[in-house]
Amino acid sequence: MKNISLFILILMASACTKKFDDYPEPKETLAGNVKTAAAKVNLQSEAGDRGIRLVLEELSWSKTPTPYYFFAMQDGSFRNTKIFKGNYRISVEGPFVPLLQYDGSGQITVDNRKTMDIAGTTNVDFEVEPFLNVEWIGEPAYNSANQAISVQVRFTRGTANPLFQQNVTDVFLFVSPNTYVGNNNYDNKYSVQVNYSGTTGNDQLGQTVTLTTKDKLPASRAYYLRVGARVDYGLKYYNYTTVKTLNIP
């Protein structure tokens, strides 16, 4: 009986391994920017899952890996310091002409994804064609008489590819009390959206569009402003201007 107990004890001891997970911790850095192909400036988007998203597929182990996603910052830059060392296929998704395109039968027609090793600090920039370029014209103006802010913007096509020149559906002046301003974060009391039906939005391409906040903005505080516009394509993400701050006295 003692022998049996001893045997079982040995069995148990050998069954549980004392070795820890011996993979090196993820400590490589992937950093870079998503830029517009034409002007080579960072593409503005929103923070979070309706902005710009990095898609990493680690090819070191499998040809069809489950993708790993992380989001770019709203100014179009990205930085992730906890990536496993390895060989990756990297893509970005967002409000621009997709890097990976298919024809109607599912054949890949365009593939601008990048395959590279990530080791140490790997920098990579993507150049993309946004659906729309949205630009400020002048500075936002505060009208103290009716406690409203007026802005002027212009949006133009960011791509010459007719497949991605859908109708412009709306333009939106987002107002927020903090810097993270966009469709993900705005105060709907003051923000204003102009919807276009059919092709009427396309007539505004290249024109100066004036937008004025709704309601009355309270005094003695700063507001962060941004204008987004979008076309009727796919998941309908917004293209944005940069963020402007306006201090209301």
Place this chain on the structure above:
Amino acid sequence: MKLKIFLLSIVCFVGCTDLDIPPMNVIQDKDVFTTEGGIRIYMARCYSELPLEDFRYSPTRGTNHFWIINPQPANTGEALSRDLNGSTTEGFNFWERAYPLLREANYFLQTLPTYAGNFQQADVNHWMGEARFIRAVTYMALVKRYGGVPIVNTVLNYPEQSIEELRVPRASEAAVYDSIAADLDFAYNNMKPTSESGRANKYVAAAFKSRAMLYAGSIAKYNQIQLFDGNQNRLCGIPATRANEYFKAAYDAAVLLEGQYSLYRKNWTAGDKAAQMQNYINLFFDATSGENILIKGYKYPETVHGYDAYNVPRQLMGGNGYSSEVNPTLNLVELFDGIPKNADGTIQTLDATGKYILYTNTLDLFANAEPRLRASVIVPGDVFKNESIEIYRGIYTGAVAGGIDRLLPEGSTAPYPAANIVSSANAQQTPFTLPDGSKKNPAGRSGVFTADGTAAVSGFSVRKYLDPARPTAEVLENRSDQTWIEMRYAEVLLNRAEAAYELYAGGQAGNYLQDAFNIINQIRDRAGAVLLGSIAELNNINIVRNERRKELAFENKVWWDLKRWRILDKEQNGTVYRTLMPFYAAGAGKYFFDARFDERNSRYTFDTRWYYQEIPGSEISKSQNLIQNPGY
């Protein structure tokens, strides 16, 4: 020690032979598949698991859940609710509920032929068709949520099959719809024309096929999202070239039901709006209705729901303290006929000089309303359970001489001004003394209250499906047992009309426009609505769609329609829905109505990603072959 081991081995040898029998306490295939009763029990479970969006469904908690305080109509613009105040997508894992049911259907299909000798061939065929029907309805529930899903039409076995084999990848969206069509065609060709209540027959299969193919056609025509796997399977989206093929299949399937079912008109009388309204109410309660195609029965105390408890008007609230979860929006009410309207189709509440029109009773505004509206919606002052349902927002105490001006500017979402308006925060009201010395509560007994959402927050309360005969003492959770009509002939007709219009619009030869016109007028005639004057008036798909939205309102179908038409992101784009607030003008002793945006300022924005719902992460963890839908 040796003796013990010896004895033990004897016990073992003796024991082994006798233990090699199936466990006596577990029901075997031979117990189930040899009698009609066994088959019935097997099917009863399948039907109970069938993913129907009925009285026990809400987008937050899914199907077969008792607590439905987040009603689907508050997600579509049909209604406003205290507990659902913005666009939402389903928040439960439907995937893991669907595949066990598919397995049950597949197991049945695989096993029954072995025992076919026990039954008549016609019965076996019928049941095989029934299992295919169950499978098709389950795939339908999957594909409308996720797009293409793995097609599993056999019983999977582990460990006989390797893990890699069991990780079935997603099929294309079109392939899933084609599989549904094949299953339902099989069911149509093999099933009997009649069945017991609550179970499928060949015409039920055809009706579901018309629904499924209409969805497929709409996706092909209107969807813009695409997702491919590496093998040219389009997981999200269907090639636009297939739209007409699917619409034709929907149309043909709907035609098969002609003469088998009919619109319910038992109490309908020409020219009598009261009778037409009562007829429309009865349609949802008459077990012998020739319009019912597939129903889901309930019976207290075994199988119950709480539809009445959650949705009765506030003044008829039951003991659980719920009420008025579904309050129809003015946007929906304005689709109906027979109410005074402005040129742009909105309700007319102001006279030519911009002053409010005054009414002696709140019901007067709806005196000529379409009977279907009043049978679906309780309008202010209408009678339910022999009570006048009192709905008004407040008492206006300002001057009335020369008419009353708008309380707020057009389009305002601001709260009402405090000046000249007396209102109630909740149902504990302090009566207000009117100029003639009499007392009147500042708000109706069913609302609207400023700080208590268990009231008619939109100015309306739902009527469809509310049991008019259930005493208030029984208006409790898990106490209602009225029947859910999952498929009724009106939907089949509307499927046919929509498919016909789409075929006409798609340039297909045939008498489609005429057919769509006839159907719309059949539906409208029964509803007591204004008929289309001529075929030329049917010049827009929205006429067909709006008819569907009116006829099927509050039946948990509209959300899927808005999704498959791919218009929900346009309808819900920072949208605040409209409400109708009656006020009592103390000086005039009359009521007026203010049409306004929801005072609670509930704003709806549909996320375009939700056209294809997120595949639950737990399922992708189990099978890395599953490709996630775009944007998640």
